[in-house]
Structure formats: structure tokens, C-alpha cells
Amino acid sequence: MLEESSFEPKIIAFCCNWCSYAGADLAGGMRLKYSSTIRPIRVMCSGRISPHFIIKAFQEGADGVLVTGCHIGDCHYMKGNYITAKRVAILRELFNFIGISPERLRLEWVAASEGDKFARVADEFTEKIKTLGPSSIKNISFNK
């Protein structure tokens, strides 16, 4: 129990410039408190998020990865987020097969006006990662 409360997860949040990053920014503007475990990385579109970024994030020690983007139909580049959903769906199943909990990877559509949603998702996801514990990739002896 003591171990769990001292575990501060590292969560990488990929945010698209037009919607979700603006939403995260709004959360700040509204002075909403959310978990400091979130480390945002801004990309122009969620479709830019190569599955290799996500894989690399876990390889480098992320305990969780949050992929955020515009709602379907609202993508600034029309269709970028269509492929994001496909990629994340495949990756989750692949992680599950390898033995990494699929719940460590989450996809969420956050609009620019949804500052409160961003904060809520950040907190929910942090709680979830805390219960899952640190990622076991960090302990692999081969990588050291």
C-alpha cells in the first residue's frame, strides 16, 4: 500500500495543436487543477502520432500514454484523426498480447472548449495508472 502511494507515474500525453492542446491550455486558463503526472507533447494533428512514438514512449519509461485529438468530424485537417483511432486500437490489442496492459494506452477526443474534460481525463487516467503500477519495461535487464 505504501509503495502505491509513493509511485508517481510518468504519463505522456500527445495533444493535437488545434483541439486537445488548446483544451489542455484552457484547463490551465480556467485554473483547473489536474495531476502533475501528465507530460504533454504537442503535435499538429493526432494523425501525426506514429505508433512508433507510442512504442518509444513506453520503451523510454512512460507508465502510460494518453493520445488526444479532435473529435471525429472536427479534425483541422479533415481526416487525420480517422487513422489515429485505427492505430491505437491495433496497438492496444498488440500490447495486451505482449503482456503490457492495454489500459496503459488511452485515446480521448478533446475539443478546444473542453478544458474540464482534459483535466478530468488526466486525473482518471493517472488514477488508473497508479493502480496498474509502474511499467515493467523499466525493469528489463537487457536494456540497461
Added chain:
Amino acid sequence: MNYTTIPTTCAYCGCGCEILFEVLDGELVGTIPSKANPINHGSLCIKGWTAHEFVVSEKRLKSPLIRKNGEFKEATWDEALNLVSSTLKEIKETSGPDSLACLSSAKCTNEENYLMQKVMRAVVGTNNVDHCARL
């Protein structure tokens, strides 16, 4: 239009995996592992997979090179061998035969390696013989 594969042995290490060199229009373009050989059973290491690269590499030496005034200049075999033997003789006389050593290679044939160690032991007079596999 000519394409063929040529079964041969990888030159890199002592395993001796069988490879197929891919030759397209007279040019060596690739390597595939041979599936017929019980040594490697259709697998190769990274060196085997790129065994064709050194053969056609532009970096391959085309003539002996001697460093003159800080720059490599092309030389003849006689010039180069004379320089090597005179320098080795000089070092052997001033500092003794054990101040010399040789590093041989798995890329050489067994016969070439035999000659190398024979030169070092019988001609130079030292036991300082080593091989890249030990590194």
C-alpha cells in the same frame, strides 16, 4: 537481363554459413541465406546478410597506399613491401622481436593465417600472434 544466385560460403567468421550471392546483370546486389545447409539452416547474422557489401564497396583498396607527408599516396607492391620489411627489421634490431605483434583475421583463409603466424614466429622471432576473434 540476367539474374542468378551463387551458393558460396560467408567469408566473415569461422562458422562458415552457406549464402547465396544475388547477381543481377553481372553486379553483386544481395545476399540470401541458403536453406540447404545444415550449418545455418537458412539463417544468417547481420554480417552474413551484408556479405556482398564489402565486395562491391567503393572503399575497397585498389592499390597499396603509403602515407607520405601526412597523406596516403598510391604505391607499387614492391615499394610497399620493401617499406614494411625494412621498418620491421629496424624495429626488431633496435627494440627486439617481442616489440612486434600481429593481428590476423577470420576473413583470411586458414592457409593465410598459417603463413602469418609462421612469418611472426620464424622470421620475426616472436610469439605475439593474435586474431580478431579474440577482441
Added chain:
Amino acid sequence: MEALKNEVETLLREGTISAFLGMKLIKGQSIPFLFTHPDDLEQLTIGEARYPLAKIILIAHKYPDHHLGIMVRGCDEKALIELYRNKQLDRCKLVPMGVACSGELAEKCNCSKPYPSQFIVGEAREISFDRAILEKIESLPLDERFGYWINQLGKCIKCYGCRNICPVCFCEVCTLEDAPLIPLGKIPPEVPAFHLSRAFHMAGRCIDCGLCEEGCPVDIPLRTLYRKVREIVQELFDYLPGEDKEVVAPLQILGDGSFEITEGNP
């Protein structure tokens, strides 16, 4: 066998094809060879060794105006279909000669369809798809599954054999050689990122030919991993690579937005 020789000879003499990519028998070994002259056909063979002819035929890029014949097994045909789909080969310029695999080879390869849609040698057989290893892994609890895979992937010596021999891997610049993703000089290479990256690339492309696992010097269960990826893609997108249909692979296009992942992703 004679049927194949005669067919190829006819096509060469008529000029329908400039050359035929098949297997040549020399000194008891069968190796890939491009037959350009009917006289060479003395040594034409089928052989029991499986080489990725569908990959070797990419030499056609050097001769875009020539028609070429190629010997195809069941797996070669699927590979060719994927290469057509990815615009790596021109269907109109290839004349496939189908060959059905022998019972021994089909068993050895654990192949579900060891014959192409049309063939002139051999007979069609069905081998039941063996899902036992997949089931065994799926039945393990999550951390044991992780331990299993890390042990297996930790054997990797980064020979790139799986990628080099794969008939549907045609990229000239490979992600697995990208230094920021996969740092140079590390053996075993980034466990599990190296193999996860490759596995993701196989999504919508792997035809389950098994050449990767055959070519792995350290016996990593690669085919099991990629078979799972195939199942994932089939389940999510109802798409199976290697089928001769006028469709695009799910990851080849952005899509129409109809594929939705549940928000909150339970």
C-alpha cells in the same frame, strides 16, 4: 514437373515473357534463377526449399517494360497480391505459374493454403491451422505473458533476417534502422520496442508465410506474434492480407471515420 517446363518453354519461345524466375537445380541444391533461354530449362526444378521469389521478382523494377514469369506457391501468390496492392509490382507485367506444395512442405510450413488459386503442378491440400501456441500464450496471466515475450525477444541478435526475408517488406528506408527509434550498437535491440515496431508494420501486410521464423537464427516465435497481429486486424477491420480483392488495407488510407474506438477505451 514436365508440365511446368513445357509451359515455361512455350511462353519463352512465343516471347510472351522475356524471362522466368524459378528454381534451378545445381549440385543437388535448388536455388533461385532467372531463366532467359529455353535451353536452360533442363535444370528447372521446383525443389523443397522455399525462397521468397515474390521478393526477388522486385528486380522487375529495373526492367519495367518486360513481361516476366514467376513460379508461385500459395504464399508467393498472397505476397504478390499484397505487392500489387502496395503498387510495388505491375500485375499486367507478371505471368505467375502456380505450383501446389507437397504434403511434407505444407506440414513443415504449417500452411493453411499450400496452393495458389491456379496451379499446374501438384494437388491442393488443406492443413488445419494450428492455434495452440497462440492459445497457450493468451491463457497466461499478463505478467507471465510479458516475462515470456521479454525472454524470447531478448534472444534477438539484430540480424534483420526477419525483415530481409519478408516478401511484403519492401521499404527502401526502414524504420528499424532509424537511429532515434532504435539506437545503434545495442544487442539485443530495444526490447520490446524493436519487435513491437516490426509487428505493427506487419498489421495489414503479413501473409503468414513463416519465412521470418524460419530465418531467425535464435528461434524467436515471430510467426506467432505476427499471426496475432493478423487476427487483430481481421477482428477490427474484417481484413485479411493476401486475398485477391479490390480493397485497400485498413492502414493504407486515413479512412472514412466510421471506425470508432470507445471513448474511455475500457
